[in-house]
Amino acid sequence: MLIYTFRRLLISIPTLLFIAFVIFMLLELAPGDPMSQMPLTIPPEVKERMREALGLGEPWYVRFPLWLNQFFIVEPQYWIDQTFGTNFADGKQRIISFQSRSPVFDTIAQRLPQTLWVVGMSYVVGVLIALPIGIISAYRQYSVFDQAGTFVSMIGFSVPPFFSGVLLIVIFSVQLGWLPSIYDTTLVVNSWDTFKQQLMQMVMPVMVLALQTTAQVSRYMRASMLDNLSQDYVRTARAKGMSESTVVLKHVLRNSMIPVVTVIALGIPSIFGGAIITEQIFKVNGLGQLLILALQGSDIPMVMTITFLLAVLIVLMNLIADVLYGILDPRIRYD
Amino acid sequence: MTDAAQTTLPEAAPKARSQWLDVWAQFRTHKGAVFGLGFLIFITLFAAIGPWLWTVDPGKLDIRNKDVRPIYQILFDANAKVSWSHPMGTDNLGRDIMANIMQGGRISLAVGWTAMILAVFIGTLVGVLAGYFRKADGLLMRFTDLVLALPLLPLLLVMMLLFRDPLRATFGPEEGIFILIVVGIGITSWMQTARIVRGDVMALKEREFVLAARSIGTPSRRIITRHLLPNVLSPIMVSATLGLATAIITESALSFLGLGFPSDFPTWGKILFDSVDRMTAFPERVIWPGLAISLTVLAVNYIGDGLRDALDPKIRGL
Numbered sequence: 304m305l306i307y308t309f310r311r312l313l314i315s316i317p318t319l320l321f322i323a324f325v326i327f328m329l330l331e332l333a334p335g336d337p338m339s340q341m342p343l344t345i346p347p348e349v350k351e352r353m354r355e356a357l358g359l360g361e362p363w364y365v366r367f368p369l370w371l372n373q374f375f376i377v378e379p380q381y382w383i384d385q386t387f388g389t390n391f392a393d394g395k396q397r398i399i400s401f402q403s404r405s406p407v408f409d410t411i412a413q414r415l416p417q418t419l420w421v422v423g424m425s426y427v428v429g430v431l432i433a434l435p436i437g438i439i440s441a442y443r444q445y446s447v448f449d450q451a452g453t454f455v456s457m458i459g460f461s462v463p464p465f466f467s468g469v470l471l472i473v474i475f476s477v478q479l480g481w482l483p484s485i486y487d488t489t490l491v492v493n494s495w496d497t498f499k500q501q502l503m504q505m506v507m508p509v510m511v512l513a514l515q516t517t518a519q520v521s522r523y524m525r526a527s528m529l530d531n532l533s534q535d536y537v538r539t540a541r542a543k544g545m546s547e548s549t550v551v552l553k554h555v556l557r558n559s560m561i562p563v564v565t566v567i568a569l570g571i572p573s574i575f576g577g578a579i580i581t582e583q584i585f586k587v588n589g590l591g592q593l594l595i596l597a598l599q600g601s602d603i604p605m606v607m608t609i610t611f612l613l614a615v616l617i618v619l620m621n622l623i624a625d626v627l628y629g630i631l632d633p634r635i636r637y638d
Numbered sequence: 639m640t641d642a643a644q645t646t647l648p649e650a651a652p653k654a655r656s657q658w659l660d661v662w663a664q665f666r667t668h669k670g671a672v673f674g675l676g677f678l679i680f681i682t683l684f685a686a687i688g689p690w691l692w693t694v695d696p697g698k699l700d701i702r703n704k705d706v707r708p709i710y711q712i713l714f715d716a717n718a719k720v721s722w723s724h725p726m727g728t729d730n731l732g733r734d735i736m737a738n739i740m741q742g743g744r745i746s747l748a749v750g751w752t753a754m755i756l757a758v759f760i761g762t763l764v765g766v767l768a769g770y771f772r773k774a775d776g777l778l779m780r781f782t783d784l785v786l787a788l789p790l791l792p793l794l795l796v797m798m799l800l801f802r803d804p805l806r807a808t809f810g811p812e813e814g815i816f817i818l819i820v821v822g823i824g825i826t827s828w829m830q831t832a833r834i835v836r837g838d839v840m841a842l843k844e845r846e847f848v849l850a851a852r853s854i855g856t857p858s859r860r861i862i863t864r865h866l867l868p869n870v871l872s873p874i875m876v877s878a879t880l881g882l883a884t885a886i887i888t889e890s891a892l893s894f895l896g897l898g899f900p901s902d903f904p905t906w907g908k909i910l911f912d913s914v915d916r917m918t919a920f921p922e923r924v925i926w927p928g929l930a931i932s933l934t935v936l937a938v939n940y941i942g943d944g945l946r947d948a949l950d951p952k953i954r955g956l
Contacts, residue, residue: 318783318784318787321784322784322787322788325788326788326793326796329793329796329797329800330796330800457670457936457939457940457943458932458936460883460935460939461883461932461933461935461936461939462932462935462936463887463890463891463931463932463935465890465891465894465907465910465911465928466910466924466928466929466931466932469910469914469917469924469928470924470925470928472917473917473921473924473925477917477918477921478921572789576789576790576791576792579791579792579795579895580891580894580895583894583895584914594792594795595795595895598795598796598799598897599799601799606792606796609792610789610792610793610796613789613792614787614788614789616789617787617788617789618787621787
């Protein structure tokens with residue numbers, strides 16, 4: 304297993320390099336120009352010098368390795384310096400945003416907590432709702448509860464977040480006036496009141512994202528439970544006189560969780576993608592909003608870094624899912 | 639979907655009960671799928687034929703009749719500004735919302751269908767090539783895995799932003815964006831189809847009938863088109879319905895993020911996006927396009943569910 308993990312880690316290096324190259328070349332070959340937003344009154348020779356100042360003067364085969372160097376070597380050095388007070392980085396050039404002229408990773412570090420808080424919470428909530436739904440749906444297959452669960456997950460698949468979010472705002476903020484429609488990120492939780500306020504403003508974004516997660520995970524949970532419930536070992540357990548709750552919640556559930564755990568791991572990157580839209584609706588100033596702003600401002604380093612970070616997340620989660628599968632299920636052998 | 643498939647298999651029906659009649663009978667037992675098909679036909683007709691019956695120009699500005707509420711509003715509020723000439727109301731520039739929903743539906747559905755066909759075509763091509771030719775398999779599947787590891791929504795946004803202006807200049811504002819969105823969605827959503835088709839083709843090509851075909855000297859091209867493709871048609875059709883659903887949602891999401899069609903060019907996502915700022919006063923403007931998107935996608939998903947049940951011979955007859 305250790306060897307397998309190590310081999311997968313090695314394979315993911317060229318994968319990531321290739322992905323970085325694809326994103327870089329897409330940004331490079333695209334006819335869009337980061338200077339297109341500048342006033343037309345700027346004379347061409349000044350514009351040329353501005354391009355050089357942004358680091359766009361060199362051809363791509365010079366800039367791509369430079370970017371890789373900055374991303375994989377210089378930025379971690381700065382990170383280590385900040386954490387341990389060392390001085391590895393020694394004032395080297397960091398990845399600088401075109402828009403704000405500040406290091407890209409500083410801005411990302413500012414935005415990350417909001418996204419993680421909303422996205423992470425919604426994923427946990429979604430999974431926690433989905434698991435019992437899946438278990439009961441499978442145990443009482445074709446019952447009213449199962450039909451309702453199927454219908455709810457169909458809705459979760461079909462209603463896009465930009466409609467469910469807007470619908471929630473119309474109902475709970477406009478008509479009923481219960482919840483705030485805008486997520487206030489400057490709120491500092493230091494008392495019972497602010498905690499309540501934080502909770503109130505998180506309800507809607509979390510629910511919108513959780514609906515998608517619930518729809519997916521509950522389907523997998525149901526299918527996996529159904530597979531296991533008809534197995535021989537369940538009959539044996541019942542024949543031994545074990546209580547129904549032990550059979551279902553211990554024997555069947557543990558075996559059914561194996562594929563579901565990997566699905567949960569694989570779903571994490573896509574929930575970050577969904578957060579792009581949800582953050583736009585509820586005005587959360589997280590990573591997704593940062594990406595949209597960077598796109599609109601042709602801020603190539605920012606777009607490149609965020610997109611690549613998402614790709615790293617996808618590759619990492621694929622790896623974790625595969626390794627987890629092998630650890631949880633001893634029948635799976637990768638060698 | 640079933641009708642389209644019937645026409646692709648002309649030799650299938652000398653008997654009284656052909657395979658596709660069987661599938662249709664099975665499909666009809668799935669209530670949700672029948673409702674879904676009904677709604678899809680309804681919304682397609684609504685968008686396709688609607689503008690001929692409801693001849694209001696969706697782009698026509700009528701400032702005097704702006705902010706007309708939908709007709710049912712009179713039930714709750716006797717003073718509401720309603721008019722039978724605008725049953726769904728008008729927007730803040732006096733454009734008729736029903737005409738806009740029809741026009742938007744045309745574009746949303748057209749984008750959805752075209753992008754889905756493109757994605758299914760690429761997916762089937764890659765899947766068949768990888769499944770049939772062992773030499774191509776490693777390379778193509780490694781490529782598929784790589785594309786699957788790309789963060790697709792951000793990349794799609796990048797593509798929209800960067801290629802919008804040049805394509806607009808070459809093909810005109812509407813066609814340029816249409817091509818861009820269709821191609822963008824098509825090349826980012828073929829991977830699942832490719833994987834499913836590859837798996838099925840690999841299993842099928844070891845079967846005796848393929849061996850028999852090869853032993854009488856059938857060339858690979860004929861084996862693929864004649865023996866393999868008809869047999870992988872059902873998984874392709876199921877993934878096509880899912881592809882249609884995702885394509886419609888993706889197009890609306892792009893429009894919603896302000897990176898889709900230009901603003902005087904309505905699609906469902908675009909109408910929704912434009913109405914969000916005024917949703918406190920006029921919630922119906924958000925709800926109409928949102929309902930149209932959600933119900934269409936729900937219908938397509940149910941059709942996919944029904945098709946999967948109807949086409950899977952293991953479930954059939956239960």
